[in-house]
Amino acid sequence: xxxxxxxxxxxxxxxxxxxxxxxxxxxxxxxxxxxxxxxxxxxxxxxxxxxxxxxxxxxxxxxxxxxxxxxxxxxxxxxxxxxxxxxxxxxxxxxxxxxxxxxxxxxxxxxxxxxxxxxxxxxxxxxxxxxxxxxxxxxxxxxxxxxxxxxxxxxxxxxxxxxxxxxxxxxxxxxxxxxxxxxxxxxxxxxxxxxxxxxxxxxxxxxxxxxxxxxxxxxxxxxxxxxxxxxxxxxxxxxxxxxxxxxxxxxxxxxxxxxxxxxxxxxxxxxxxxxxxxxxxxxxxxxxxxxxxxxxxxxxxxxxxxxxxxxxxxxxxxxxxxxxxxxxxxxxxxxxxxxxxxxxxxxxxxxxxxxxxxxxxxxxxxxxxxxxxxxxxxxxxxxxxxxxxxxxxxxxxxxxxxxxxxxxxxxxxxxxxxxxxxxxxxxxxxxxxxxxxxxxxxxxxxxxxxxxxxxxxxxxxxxxxxxxxxxxxxxxxxxxxxxxxxxxxxxxxxxxxxxxxxxxxxxxxxxxxxxxxxxxxxxxxxxxxxxxxxxxxxxxxxxxxxxxxxxxxxxxxxxxxxxxxxxxxxxxxxxxxxxxxxxxxxxxxxxxxxx
Ligand SMILES: Cc1cc2nc3c(=O)[nH]c(=O)nc-3n(C[C@H](O)[C@H](O)[C@H](O)COP(=O)(O)OP(=O)(O)OC[C@H]3O[C@@H](n4cnc5c(N)ncnc54)[C@H](O)[C@@H]3O)c2cc1C
Numbered sequence: 001x002x003x004x005x006x007x008x009x010x011x012x013x014x015x016x017x018x019x020x021x022x023x024x025x026x027x028x029x030x031x032x033x034x035x036x037x038x039x040x041x042x043x044x045x046x047x048x049x050x051x052x053x054x055x056x057x058x059x060x061x062x063x064x065x066x067x068x069x070x071x072x073x074x075x076x077x078x079x080x081x082x083x084x085x086x087x088x089x090x091x092x093x094x095x096x097x098x099x100x101x102x103x104x105x106x107x108x109x110x111x112x113x114x115x116x117x118x119x120x121x122x123x124x125x126x127x128x129x130x131x132x133x134x135x136x137x138x139x140x141x142x143x144x145x146x147x148x149x150x151x152x153x154x155x156x157x158x159x160x161x162x163x164x165x166x167x168x169x170x171x172x173x174x175x176x177x178x179x180x181x182x183x184x185x186x187x188x189x190x191x192x193x194x195x196x197x198x199x200x201x202x203x204x205x206x207x208x209x210x211x212x213x214x215x216x217x218x219x220x221x222x223x224x225x226x227x228x229x230x231x232x233x234x235x236x237x238x239x240x241x242x243x244x245x246x247x248x249x250x251x252x253x254x255x256x257x258x259x260x261x262x263x264x265x266x267x268x269x270x271x272x273x274x275x276x277x278x279x280x281x282x283x284x285x286x287x288x289x290x291x292x293x294x295x296x297x298x299x300x301x302x303x304x305x306x307x308x309x310x311x312x313x314x315x316x317x318x319x320x321x322x323x324x325x326x327x328x329x330x331x332x333x334x335x336x337x338x339x340x341x342x343x344x345x346x347x348x349x350x351x352x353x354x355x356x357x358x359x360x361x362x363x364x365x366x367x368x369x370x371x372x373x374x375x376x377x378x379x380x381x382x383x384x385x386x387x388x389x390x391x392x393x394x395x396x397x398x399x400x401x402x403x404x405x406x407x408x409x410x411x412x413x414x415x416x417x418x419x420x421x422x423x424x425x426x427x428x429x430x431x432x433x434x435x436x437x438x439x440x441x442x443x444x445x446x447x448x449x450x451x452x453x454x455x456x457x458x459x460x461x462x463x464x465x466x467x468x469x470x471x472x473x474x475x476x477x478x479x480x481x482x483x484x485x486x487x488x489x490x491x492x493x494x495x496x497x498x499x500x501x502x503x504x505x506x507x508x509x510x511x512x513x514x515x516x517x518x519x520x521x522x523x524x525x526x527x528x529x530x531x532x533x534x535x536x537x538x539x540x541x542x543x544x545x546x547x548x549x550x551x552x553x554x555x556x557x558x559x560x561x562x563x564x565x566x567x568x569x570x571x572x573x574x575x576x577x578x579x580x581x582x583x584x585x586x587x588x589x590x591x592x593x594x595x
Contacts, residue, residue: 153559160587192233216567324348396514404487
């Protein structure tokens, strides 16, 4: 999250006033009712308060400044300039919310209405949508390589194709590039890279493959895994090479993964810049909708924006549309009760588009689930690893189910904890004061939420997300959570007896008792999913395969839209690594095939 003055967009010739109150002799317009001046207003955004100032003259809005925001830089933060521009262009408050940034959009519109009310504007008039010609303009484009989806895979594919001397059109359906890639930590697999070899770190494609097969319970598609383990090192070299993608990574700690500076958002920002600098034509707010197929060969795609329909002719098409976690029709039913924490644009569009070429799909039943999550007020899942680690190390803390009964090794393998949590209707983390403080310290330290949030959520007393409840005694807590009377007291007594005896039926190394004195806290814990592990089946040239296992001429895929790399659970750093590697490979492969 970012708290910063973000942007300032003014129309040319705009009148700017220094204060927020209008001058008393400022003109009032009869038509709009507005008194010229600058007005400030605050509303709740995705990550906290969103404060804007709106400058109006007698008959129009001349400037909107975002003064403060805590939106995620890559999503809500990226949507704000679009929202500002839409209002300035339309002079209306009936603007569309930015897809994928609905909470930010709604907060922005609320603050805007407040500021305009202060200005005396006629909100009814300003709420009328601007109706223009609804007929969409048709546009035809011709390029060498068309890339659909501007996340990590689409950006690396585009840059590679540009560096191979091709003309590239890159489509992104959202108003900002990045997708899930911009939300990721950007730990990136680098097995076999120059950095890793120079550091002497012991690793090899064979070791990576063995670890990923074991992690994915052998559900991995070995051919796809082979592409990854054998090319990830070279792709990483290109990613950090000044002559390659020239993305900044931290080389201070040798390992199997290296971290992108500025996390996923930083990597995406640099890649987008590189694509634009290399002459790529990037179309935001433009969704690829349909493949154009001639005699079994893909020769382009149709795309659509708010006011245009495109026919894009291309010698090759690279699908890089990401996962399908945001599409309930594709996510297996058993996962849908968990909370989603991925990108809004991950709707599996390429899965639908490739029905026309009878594409083969693999591992569609696997979605990456993780434990230790809370639901944020926005409704999105948020991981709590920085919180639980500190809580378990500092004082007594344990998980209970809807019966108030402890049920698992909270610090065991994520996979095992997931299986145990899946059996429950509800999961709560029970903490004493010291472990609760440590939990929040980790979360606040990772900029996931603030101390003010904690106060507010405790006041909500479980009536809204995230559920964070305080009780002076364990019995108070049980009552608030509707857990059976005596259950939490019994769970704590058993837990402390196990600490004293140095044993645990679930195999956790219990070291610190839960305090015998209140207050106590409960935080509702969820399983969350944010990445999908199934998708298109590809060959070693990154070409999409049909159900007869034949390569579809002219069609390539990269990133999370490809299925089979991971098996049934993802291996840390490999999805981001795969986005970079497969994008690089697809860009190079498509380039060589169209020569
Ligand atoms: C919160 C979070 C944390 C993560 N952390 C890690 C991590 O630490 N390490 C790791 O290895 N992996 C992590 N992952 C997973 C990893 O980031 C992704 O698997 C990877 O970045 C996907 O890259 P991609 O380019 O394939 O897809 P994306 O980055 O999702 O990009 C796909 C893009 O295509 C666009 N698009 C979709 N359909 C269309 C269409 N029809 N037309 C035009 N554009 C379209 C989307 O809007 C999106 O911008 C994380 C994911 C999330 C959500």
